[in-house]
Structures are given as C-alpha cells and as structure tokens.
Amino acid sequence: MNLLNDKNKARLAIILVILFIFSLVYYFDFDVKIKTRPESNTEKLTQSDYLQKEVLPDGGIELPIVWGDMGKKLMDSGVIDSKKFEDLYTERGGLSDEEKSLLYGEKNEKIRITKENSGFILNIFWALGLSNKSAVLEKGPMMNPEYGGAGNFASTGGWTLSKTDAMDYYSKFKFINLTEEQQELVDRVSKNIYRPCCGNSTYFPDCNHGMAMLGLLELMASQGVNEQNMYKTALQVNSYWFPGTYLTIAKYFRVRNVEWKDVNPKEILGEIYSSGQGYRRILQELEPEKNQNGGGCSA
Numbered sequence: 001m002n003l004l005n006d007k008n009k010a011r012l013a014i015i016l017v018i019l020f021i022f023s024l025v026y027y028f029d030f031d032v033k034i035k036t037r038p039e040s041n042t043e044k045l046t047q048s049d050y051l052q053k054e055v056l057p058d059g060g061i062e063l064p065i066v067w068g069d070m071g072k073k074l075m076d077s078g079v080i081d082s083k084k085f086e087d088l089y090t091e092r093g094g095l096s097d098e099e100k101s102l103l104y105g106e107k108n109e110k111i112r113i114t115k116e117n118s119g120f121i122l123n124i125f126w127a128l129g130l131s132n133k134s135a136v137l138e139k140g141p142m143m144n145p146e147y148g149g150a151g152n153f154a155s156t157g158g159w160t161l162s163k164t165d166a167m168d169y170y171s172k173f174k175f176i177n178l179t180e181e182q183q184e185l186v187d188r189v190s191k192n193i194y195r196p197c198c199g200n201s202t203y204f205p206d207c208n209h210g211m212a213m214l215g216l217l218e219l220m221a222s223q224g225v226n227e228q229n230m231y232k233t234a235l236q237v238n239s240y241w242f243p244g245t246y247l248t249i250a251k252y253f254r255v256r257n258v259e260w261k262d263v264n265p266k267e268i269l270g271e272i273y274s275s276g277q278g279y280r281r282i283l284q285e286l287e288p289e290k291n292q293n294g295g296g297c298s299a
Helices: 006-035 041-055 070-076 082-090 097-104 118-131 135-139 180-190 208-222 227-241 243-255 265-269 276-283
Strands: 061-068 108-113
Touching (some): 070 097, 082 097, 097 118, 108 118, 118 208, 180 227, 227 265
Antiparallel strands (some): 061 108
C-alpha cells in the first residue's frame, strides 16, 4: 500500500530541498570562516620561515670579490696572529677547511657568507679594513682630534688578534690599490651605509662592523663592482651580521605589502632604517624577532 499521496510527496520534496539549501549555506559559511580565520601560530611560523629564507638564505650569499691570498698577507704582516686567531676559534669548535683556506691559501676565489661563518667573515674583513691604507681612515672622522685619537675606538682598541698593538697596523699596508675614481666611490657609498649597533656610517668606522664593511667596500671598488651592487652586497652582509635587526625590518616592510626582494638596498642601509636610532623607530611599531641575535660589536 502506498503511504504517500501526491500532496505528501510534494511536501517531502519541499522539505528535502529546504534541507539541501540549508546544508549548502552551512557548508559555504563554514568554508568562508576557515579561509578568513585569524592567523594561527603555525602560519606565523611559516611567515617567519619565509622571511628567514628571504633575508638569510640557508646556502648563504656569494660576495662579488675574489679573496686570493689576502688572508695570508694579513697574517704575514702581523695584522692577524695565526695562533691567537686559531686559539679563538678552537674555543668555538675550530676553523673549517674553507676558513683555513681563506687564512692560509693563495688562490681563493669568491667568498660565500653564511649564518655559520658570518662571525669569521666579520673578523677577517675587520683586519683588512683596519690595516689597509685608507683615505677614510686617514682623513675621515676617525682622526678628529675631538675623539682623542683613532686608537680610542672599539674598532681599533678592540682588535686583539694582531701580533702587536692594533694601532701599529692602522692604515699601514697598501693591500688594495684604488684609483681616484674608486676612492670617491668608496667615500660616497661608505657615507650611506649605517649599522644598527650605533648611529654612525661606515665612513666613521668606530666599531668592528664599520671597519669590516670599510674593508669590504674597498675590495669591491678595487675589483670593479658598481655602486648598485656594492649596496646590494652590503645589505646582504649586514643582514648576516645583524640577523634579528634585518628580519624585523623585512617584517616591517612585509606588513606594508613590500617584499624584501623589492626593497631598495641603499634606502634600507641609510640612517632611517639601519642606524641604531632608525632601528629603534622600527621597534616602536613592531616586536623584534625573538631567538635571533642582533649582533653586537664583538669579535
């Protein structure tokens, strides 16, 4: 016996349609909520990982200079005392084969800076910047009598890895030959590159990071690196020396829909962002990346 007449069938059909419509509304409403939900901790970690890859690539960055036998020259001249240097790194697990080659080898090609060797790269360029005969060191702010002599800065008094007193090597050796045009390039670029550990530009290299950057700029200029690529390289190197700082700056720009690859290196390296006071301004708007070293002025 058929329990459903035509009227009941029609009512059942209407009920089924209504239930179907409600199920569609529920599904799409739920789907929208999922897609627009607040960012989870996992997504935040993903964003952090993304910035890490952009600012501090795991494979490092190849610098556009040939190192050659510069390390050997620094040691032979006494700027680097091999025993003191190796003793320092013995406490840190020892030098890698690549690092030993940069110190003792004579046919080194281009240097690659990584998270792991950034401190080592800082130290060898610090030695170079300190000892290379430089118009910046001899005519710039370091020699201002107001400061009581060039030996009173962290970049000079803090260099303890030479055979004798650091000032015995200050602007002493012509490791790098610059033309007048190349020297003007170094002067110009160095005045536009700041470091987050203080408020001075590379033209006033009163700390180890400033002195190391000066050495890098002089070497790049001598090997024909153009101004644009000098800024690009300087930003990459600064990022490895001050990882927490530049991850935070990258986050600051990403919030403003600007990706790190699209920023202007010269602008980022300027006083507004890369000086100590500029970075503090950034921190007023963003929390600094945790679990990252800001990079102090130490060897």
